[in-house]
Amino acid sequence: MIAPLYKLGYFGFDTSLIFAFIIGLLFGYILESSGFGNSRKLAYQFYLKDMAVLKVMFTAIVVAMVGLLYLNWAEILDISLVYVPPTILNGQILGGVLMGLGFVIGGFCPGTSLVASAIGKLDGMFYVGGALFGMWIFGEIYPFVQNFINGHPMGRVTLPEWLGWRPGVVAFLVILMAWGLFKVAELIEKKFGEIIEGETPME
Amino acid sequence: MKKPQSKPYWNPYFAGLMLGLLLLMTFFIMGRGLGASGGEMRLVTYILSLVSPEHAQANPYFAKYLKGGSPLKAWLVFEILGVLFGGFLSGYIHGRLGFKTDHGPRISNKGRWLLAFLGGMTMGIGARIARGCTSGQGLTGGATLSLGSWIFLWVMFIAAYAFAYFLRKQWI
């Protein structure tokens, strides 16, 4: 096992921030190149016109998931050292509902709004302002809601552990599901599609 | 000099492949995934600690980010700094820079800005409740097969579809 490099002590925290910047650069570059700096393209996902969000997201999940499992199997990367977001049912369900709502109202998620602001989109900038404001509100009300939103914590639990199946089986099902979703997305786009393929140049 | 035309967006499957490889590289180098809202939270904490340090320290949520030096010296803060410049570079290279507002034909720019702010606010609160946004929970949790993240992902998609009808005037 030679990875994760940081967790195995190949470099320290201060150096890891350089990697953070480089990884962020690539992340922003990919998001913008996908067209995710355009709120209409993102929102069209929910009006069945442009399914790019679903396609990009599930392709990325599948690629990274398969890669992780492969690297673990090949004894290159120790998967048990990789951070898995903990499961806290109350928070994730309530947060999920609010974020679904926020997505169709605002047209972005936090990452894509940063990219949109970076290329000059004014709605992106208003969105970032709103997000910072919302986070401040959350911090202020946190003492009153912490019991609820931290309710039903289950810790670091993965789908294979929870189902009691082998990771490979779960991964296979996820791939199958993604493939099914892509097929459906293609059908939907054929029927209702109105794909936004690029930005019109500015005057 | 002739004006550069905006180039088309990437094919979504290709973009997904690139994003997946980047996510895998992040796991390989750092043992953690991508994120965005965590970095913004630290920015909020930093601003608050400038405005009113006592108030920030007294609140258990902000205090958590104030432990151990400046809240800005953090992995996610440097990552979102990169996101901003990476997005800018892509926009520059593809000829997509410019101050504009995207919205459907049935809403004005100002209406769109108001909704963008409100949407951002809702998302900001939601992202902190869920402990991560689409990147932190969706991508990172999705790829590591976190149970809670998969629940979150589906709840978010379903909620967005459920609420979409009421906001159709903004987009179509």
Next chain:
Amino acid sequence: MHEVTIVSGRHNHLIDPYLTIWHWQIPTYLFLGGLVAGLLFFSALYYLRGKEEEYPAIVRLGAIWAPILLAIGMFALFLDLDYKLHLFRFYMTLRLKSPMSWGAWTLITILPLSILWAMLHITSVFPKWRWPHPVFQSVVSYTQKKSKLLAWILMVLSMILGMYTGILLSAFNARPFWNSAILGPLFLVSGLSTGLAFLMLLSKNHEEHLLLNKIDLMTISLELFFIIHLFMGLLASSEVKIQAAKLFLGGPYTASFWVLVVGLGIIIPAILETLEISNLGKRTRVAAVLILFGGILMRFIFVQAGQLSSF
């Protein structure tokens, strides 16, 4: 419970002298000094080549901004002095072995000359400009006759000014991080590049902007080369210098230096400039703003880190 075994009296407060005595004034001056060196150098250079009509921002606007920024920088330097009334003592002596003496004399020569240089160009920038007294007009007419000589003197002096901002630091033997011969050239090219960036913000002419881009791309490439050499030199040296270099290679200044100064202040502008030169992107001022930001931050970080590094 954290236990500390005291093995030396140096743990006591103020047994070691208080070392970080330079605050914002010095880095501000170093930044402005370097920037002015860049402005004056290119203004004089393109004046001598007879390009003042073609490149008005470089020759004229640069000349006008130079004494203003230099005066602000010198004021910052003055604020740093503990005994402000003793300022005159700098000018009671000339010590060839002291970089501070060199600097003091350079500054006192370059300020009036740069004012003369600005006066020469002011009427072509502001056509309605009227001198309040005929004396000014005669000074300008006299300078006009000697303008080539003045340009040559300014080119030489601006080089000394730019170098000196780095040599001021590198002359401190007791600060291992600064004590490197490469600091002079590094600060010079960095200063030239901030000067060019400042001119890019002033320039309204496409050809001129492209020229500035090209020169700047060369300067920042050179700057990057010097930075790498600085660290290679420190790492190949004695243990104290290796320790000093480690402040930037895994130590507390790693992220701010490599991400903010090198990444945002050099590499991203270099990418933007390359794209603009090769006509792949349209004109943007972002590169110039980033270079100025990187330049000022580099001086703040170098001054702070140098004071932290010690034997």
